[in-house]
Amino acid sequence: MKTRLGIAALASILLASCATPGVVPAEADLLIQGGTVYPGGAEPFTGDVAIRGDRIVAVGPQLHIAAARTIDARGMVVAPGFIDPHTHMEGWITADDASRRLVEPFLMQGVTTAFVGNDGGGRIDIGNLLASAKARPVGINYGSFTGFGTIRAKVIGMDRRAPTDTELAQEKVLVKQAMCEGALGLSTGLFYAPQSFSKTDEVIALSRVAGEMGGKYDSHLRDEANYNIGLAAAVDEAIAIARDGHIPVHISHIKALGVDVHGMAPAIIAKIEQARAEGLSITASQYPWNASGTSLVSSLVPLWAQDGGRTAMLARFDDPAQQTRLRADITENMRRRGGPGSLLIVQGKWRGQRLDAVAKAMNTDAVSAAIAAIRQSDAATISFNMAESDIEAFMRQPWVMTDSDASTAHPRVYGSFARKYAVYVKERKVLTTREFIDRSSATVADWFGLADRGHLRAGAFADVVVFDPQTFASRATYEAPEQTAAGVRDVVVNGALAVADGKLTGTAAGRALPHTPPAGSCR
Template identity: 50%
Template sequence: MVAACAGGPPAPRTPVDLLLSGGLVFDGSDAPGRVADVVVDGGRIVAVGPDAGRRHAPRRTIDATGLVVAPGFIDPHTHPDSYIRSDDPAARRNLPWLFQGVTTIFIGVDGGGTPDVADDHAWFERHGTGTHIASYVGVSPVRARVLGQDARAPDAAELDAMRALVAKGMCEGAFGLSSGLFYTPQGFADTPEVIALAREAATRGGRYDTHHRDESSYDIGLLASIDEAIAIGREAGLPVHIAHIKALGLDVHGQAAAVIDRVERARAGGLQVTADQYPWLASGTRFGATLLPPWAVDGGRAALFARLDDPADAARIRADMADNLRRRGGPGALLLTSQGFPWSGRTLQDMATEWNLDPVEAALRILTEGGIEGPGGSQRVASFNMDKADVDLFMQQPWVVTASDGSNGHPRQYATFPEKYARFVRSEGVITLQDFIHRSTGLTATIMGLRDRGFLRAGQFADVVVFDPQTFAPKADYANPRVLSTGVAYLLVDGVPAIDGGEATDVRAGRVLRHVPPAGSCP
C-alpha cells in the first residue's frame, strides 16, 4: 500500500466574521496572557489559540500585535441613567463606559432598582443601548411604595406587600436584591426587615448586593455594618456582595484589615462574600447624604424644613452636620460637582469663605437653593475621605472586583477602569495586569451569575476589548470629570464593533441580560 502524500492540499478554511490576530490575550480566567488569535462569528467566540486564524477565512482581520485582547469589562455597580435613559440615541450608546472597555453594566444598585423590572427591560429593548444591562430590584423603591418616607417598621401586611414586590422583580429578571442602607428611606429598615426581603431573592437564586449601613462612623460603625451585611446573607441564605468596599472618613482609616478579616472568616464558614471597589480616594454621593443626619429627613423634604424652622431641632441638626463634616475631613474635602450652579467645581470651604458663613450654614444654603429632589438632595459631591493604604489593601484581595460606581460629576463615571490600570497596575504595581483583567471580567461574571460572558472561550458571547497598554489611560479628573478615556482601539459588543480604530460607531448592540430563577420559584 502506498502511503498518502503528506503534502496534499490544505484543509478548507471555515468562513467567519472576524479575526483578531496576534494580540496578547487574557481569557478572563486567572491565567497569564499569551499571544494568540481570537476568532469571532455570529456574535460568539469561535476559537482562541496561537494558530486559530489559520483554520478560518475571516471577512475582516484586525492586527492586534502589541495590543491587549480581553473580555469586555463588566461593571457591577453603575449610575448611568443620564446616558442609558436619554431621549438621544447617541447618548444611549453609553460612551463613558464604552471608552473604558466596558460592555456590561449593572443598574438598580444602592437599593435603587425598580421592582417593575419587566417594564424597565422592555423600555431598554425598544430604545437600545450601547452596553448590555443587568438589573437589581432595590429596597428603596420597594419600601417607599409601601411605607413612603416614614421611619417606621412595616406591619405584617405591609411586609408581605414588600416581599411580593421583591419576588416580582426577581421573577422578571433581576439578579438579586440591592440595598443602600446608608440612605433614607431604606435606612429606616432594620435587619430583620432586610432579611425578610433578601429571602425572596434567595428563593429565586439571587444575591444580596449592598451599600451597607455604615462605611464610616455615622451609625453603627464600619465593622458592625459589615457584620450586619454578613448576617443578612447568612440568615437569608444567599451570597453577599459588598458594594464599593472602603473605610470612609478619618474615624475608620486603617480598618481595612479588620474588614477583610471579617469577610475571610465568613467565607471560611461557607458563605459566599465578595466585594467591588473603585480606585479613587474620593467617594461621590448626594451632598445632603454626606451631612444631614437620617432622623432629620424622616418624612421627606417638607419634614426636614419644618425641623429647621424649630429652634431645638435646628440646633440638633446643625450639631450633627458639624460632626459629619468632621468625619468627612472638613469643608475643604468636599468638592461640589453638580453642574450649572455658583458652587459647581468648588469646595464647601470656598463657598463658606465667599459667603462669609460657617461651613454648616453654607451647606444649608446649598441644600436650600440647590433644587432639592427628596430629603437627601440632588446636589452631588466628591468627598476626599479615603486612605491610600486601605484602598491598596482592599484592591489586593482575590474576592474584590472592579466597579465604577459611576455617577454624574465624578471622574469615575468616565475613567475608573483606565485609572485602575494606569495607576495601580502600570505606575504603582499594586496589582498585576493579570489580576486587573481577571477581576474586571471572568471573576465578575462568575460572582454576578452571568452566563456565557466574561471569558474568551469558544461558545461565549463575543464581548471583547482590545486596548493599547501604552495609552490606555484616564483623561477625566475631579476638575474635568466628563472627558472620555483613551487607549481602547476596538470594542466588540456581541461581536459588533462599538469602537472601531479608536472611534465610536453608531450602533447600540447592547442587550438586556436577565437572571433566570430556578424552576418552580416563580408563578
Template identity: 40%
Template sequence: MTKPIQQPLKKLELLFFLILISCLISCKKEIKADILIQNGTVYNGVDHIPNNLSIAIKEDKIIFIGDESSVSIKASKTIDASKLIVSPGFIDPHTHADRELKDPKTSHNLPFLMQGITTTIVGNDGDSFYPTEKYQKLYNEQGIGTNAVQLIGHHEILKAVVGKSDVEPTRDDIAKMQALMQKEMDAGAFGMSTGLYYAPGSYTNTDEVIALAKIVAKNGGIYDTHLRDESSNTIGLVASVQEAIQIGRQAKLPIHISHIKCLGVDVWHQSDSIIKIVEVAQKEGIEITANQYPYDASGTSLNAAVSPRWAESGGKDSLLYRAALPKFKEQIFKETKVNITRRGGPTKLLVVKCNDTTFLGKTLHQISKILNMPSEEAVYQILETGYVRVASFNMNSHDINNFMKQPWVVTGSDGNTGHPRKYGTFPRKYHKYVKQDGIIDLATFINGSTSKTADIFRIPNRGKLKEGYFADIIIFNPETFKDIANYKDSFQYAEGLEYSIINGKLSVENGEFTKKLNGKVLKK
C-alpha cells in the same frame, strides 16, 4: 542487485510524504467568521499567563480561540491586534448607568463604553428604575450601548408599600414587599440592592432586610449592599460589615459589598480588621465579595454626606423644612457639623454638581466664606438650590491598596455624574495601580474586571474569552490606556481603547464610537 530496488522506494516515500502534507493542508478545518482577531496579547479573563492566540467571532459568539495554524479561517473582517492587549470586555458591578440608558440621547453609555466596559450592572444602592419589566422593554425598544444587568432597589419596594418616612412596617407590609420582590425577580432581576446608609433604607432593621433577601435567595439571586455605615456615623464600619454577613448567613445568599472603603479619619486603617472578618465568614461557607473604585474621594449627594438621617424622614423637602424650624435646626446643625468633621472638615468636601454655578467647583469651606456663615449652616443654603453632589476626600492609600490586593475584591466604578470615576475607573486602575505603582499585576486587574464579576453575579457565558461564550471583547493599547477625567473636569473620556466588540458587533473601532447600539438587557 539491491540498488535498482532502493531508488524507486525512495521516490515512493517522497511522493507519499508530499501527498500527506498536501492532504493535511487541504484537510484543515474551515471556519467562516464575521470577525477575526490576530496577533494580540490575549488575556482570557481566567489564566494569569497571556497567549498569542487568534479569535474568531460569528454572529454574537466566539467560535474559535487558539492557534490559527491548525485551522483555515475566512473572515469578513480581520483585526490586527499587534502590540495590543485583547481581553474580555469589562463588567462594571456598580453603576448608575440606568440614568443614561433610559434616555435616547445618552443610551449609548459612552462614559462607560470608552473605558472598555461592555456590561453595566444597574439599580445599585437601593435605587432602581421600577418596575424592572417596564425598563427592560424601554431599553430593548430604543437600544442601549452596553449590556445591562438589573438589580431591584430596596428603596423602590419600600416606597411602593410604606413610603419614604421612618415607619415600622407591619407583617402585612412585609408580606406585600416580599410579593413585589418576587414579581421583580420573575421579571429577570439578578438580585436586590440596598442602600442602608441612605433614607429610606436606613430606617429598616436587619430582620426586615433578611425577609426580602430570603425571596431573592429562593430565586438564586444576589444581595448587593451599600453598607449601613462606611465610617462612624451610626453603627460603625466593622459592625456594618458584620450586618451584611449576618444577612448572607440567615438568608442563605451571596453578599456583595459595593465600593468597599474606610471612609473618614475615624475608620482609617480598619481594612486589616475587615479583611480578617470577611475571610472568617468565607471559611464558614458564606459567599462574600466586594467591589472598589480606585480613587481617594467618594461621591454622593451633599445631604447624604452630612445631614442627619432622622431629619430626612419624608424626603429632602422635609429635611429643609426641619432645618428652618427653631425646635429642630440647632440639633440638625450640631449633627451636621460632626458629620463634616468626620469627613475631614469643610475643605475636604468639593461641590461637583449644583444648579447654582456660584457654588460649583468650590469646597464647602469656600462657600461658607462666600455666604458668611458656619459650614454646617451653609449646607442647607446650598441644598435650597436643588440637587447637589460632592466629592468627599476621605480615604487613604493604605486601605485602598489593601482592599485592592484581595482576591474577593473586583473593580467597580459607582459611576455618577460629577465624579471622574464615571469616565475613568477601569483605565485609572490599570494606569495607576498596575502600570505605575505595581500594586497588582495586569492579569489580576483583567480577571478582577471580567470573569470574577461575571461569576459573582451569575452572569452566564460572559467575562471570559472561551469558545461558545458571547463575544464581548475589548482591545486596548497598554502604552496609552488611561483615564483623563479629573475633579476639575470629570467629563473627559478615557484614552487607549482601540476596539470594543459587544455581542459580536463593533461598538468601538480604531478608537472611535461606531454609533451602533449593540448592548442587550440580560435576564436572570
C-alpha cells in the same frame, strides 16, 4: 506583554477553544490577530480570537482562519469586555437620545456590560426596563437589581419605623414580582433614607425571597464610616444577611470612609475572610478613587433630620428648638468627612467649589453655608475621604471586583477601569495585568452567573476589548470629569464593533440580561 507557553499548552488552548473539539472553523466575520490574549481566568498568550455572528468560535495561537475583517492586535492587550457590577447609568441606557444610549464613557474604557438599580434604587417594573433594549437599542449589555429603597418607599413611605406584618408581606410580593421579571437580585443602600430606617430583620426577610429565586444581594453598607453603627458592625450585618437570608452577598464600593476609620481595611478583610471560610458567598467591588460621590444631604444631614423626607427636613432647618442639635450633628459629620475643604460640590449653583470656599463667598461659617446650599437643592458632592493604604489593601483581595459607582459629575464615570490599570497596575504595581483583567471580567461574570460572558473562549458571547498597554489611562479628573479614557482601540459587543480604531462606530449592539429564576418559582 507576550507570554510563552509550551507547544502542548498552546495546543490544549486551541482545541479547547474550538466550537467543535479538534475542528478549526473555516471562516469568521472578525479575526483579532496577534495580540496578547488574556482569556479571563487563565494565563495570557500571544494569539488570535475568531468571531462569527455574536459568538467567539475559536481562541488560540496563530489561527489559520479566513475572516471578512481582521484586526491587527500586535502589541495590544486583548481581553474580555469589562463588566461593571455597580453603576447609576439607567438614565443613559433609557435616554431618548440614541447617541447617549451608546454609553460612550463605558465603551471607551472597554466596559461592555453594566448593572443598574444599585444602592436600593432599582425599579420594581424590571420587565419594562429590560424590554426597552429591543425598541431603543443600547451600546452595552445591562442587567438590573430591584431596590429595597424603591420598595420600602412604595409600601411605607419615608417614615422612620418598622413595617407592619401586612406591609412586610407587601414588600415580599414586590421583591418576588421584580425577580420574576428578571431582576438580578435585591440591592440596598442602607445608609440612605428611607432604607436607613429599616432593621436587619426586615432586610433579611426580603433577601430570603430574592435568594430563593436564585438572586444576589448587593449592598451599600449601612455605614462605611462611624455615622451610625460603624463600619465593622455594618460588615457584620451584611454577613448576617448572607447567613440568615441564605443569599450570596456583594458589598458594593467597599471602603473605609472618613478620618475616624482610616486604617481599618485589614480588620474588615479579616471579617470577610472568616465568613468566606465558613462557606458564605461574600464578595465586594471597589472604584479606584480616593473620593466618594454622594450628595450634600447624605454627607452632612443626620438621619433623624431626614425622617419624613425633604419637606420635613426643611421644616427642621427652620425650627429654632432644633438648631443646636442640628448644627452640632452637621459639624460632626463634616469633621468625619475631613472638613469643609474635603467636600467639592459638583452640581447646581456652587458647582466646582469646595464647601469652605462657598462659606467664604457667603461670608458665613461652613455649617450655615451647607444649610443654605441644601435649601436650594441636594447637590451632588464629591468627598475626599479615603486613605490609599485602605484602597490598596481592599484591591489586593481576589474577591474584590472593579466597579465605577458611576454617578453625576465624578470622574469615575469616564475613567474607573482605565485609572485602575494605569495607576494600580502600571504605576504602583498593586495588581498584575491578569489580576486587573480577571477582576474586571471573569470574576464578575462567574459570581453573578452571567452565562457565556467574561471569558474569551469558544461559544462565549463576543464581548472583547483591545487596548494599548502603554497608553490605557483615565483622562477624567475631578475638575474636568467628562473626558473619555485613552488607549482603547477596539471594542466588540455581541460580535459587533462598537469602537474601531479608537472611535465609536455608532453601532448599538448591547442587550438586556435578565436573570432567570428557578423553574416553578414564579407561580
